[in-house]
Amino acid sequence: EKIGEGRYREVYRIDDNFALKLLRSCVGKDYLGVHVEFPAQLYTSFQFGISDFNRFEYDAYKNFSSRIPSELRSSFAHIYRAGIFHGRSASLSDLIVNEDGSVSRPLSEYGAVSDTLFWKRMDAIETMLLDEKIRLADVADYNTVVQTVNGTHIPVLVDFKRYGRRTYPFQFWLVSERQLENKMRRRFQKMRDMHST
Secondary structure (H helix, E strand, O other): OEEEEOOOEEEEEEOOOEEEEEEOOEEEEEEOOEEEEEEHHHHHHHHHOOOOHHHHHHHHHHHHHOOOOHHHHHHEOOEEEEEEEOOEEEEEEEOOEOOOOOEOEEHHHHOOEOOHHHHHHHHHHHHHHHHOOOOEOOOOOOOEEEEEEOOEEEEEEOOOOOEOHHHOOOOHHHHOHHHHHHHHHHHHHHHHHHHEO
16 A cells, blocks of 8 residues: 655555555656656656665664664654565555544645644654764655554654665755754754644
């Protein structure tokens, strides 16, 4: 069952516990009103020097996951493995579901969250990422799902492929560690501004 998609990947539900992310076969770009399709692995190799976003994300996750404190681990979807599935780059991770078994929706679809515990948890995630120098450069409402458990709302980050400055090669100012931190702070603040009540 397909449950989501982004620019580079499609996401499928596998049973009740897992999400399978498959790299798209093609990525589209518009040039002066003309739509052009590129093979995804060729495009990401040229754009980022990364041929396999799933492998890159898995390696990044392995690199930083040991630095996530136990009390925040449930706010990061665990990635189990990356490899090839039916000839396509794939990764297998936690499927984030609510207490009723429904798939947790991205904050971008969920809308406003009035639960103060949700935003306290979001503050704790931001502080930890900055303190531990875990540079998730694409923290956003479309990469953060709202999980409902026991009447409370929990933010869960589900996408880590934009890790570090390498995935923003044309934003030259991000060579500065301070600028990369500021980018993350702005992204967290944007989520607060758009979705907190």
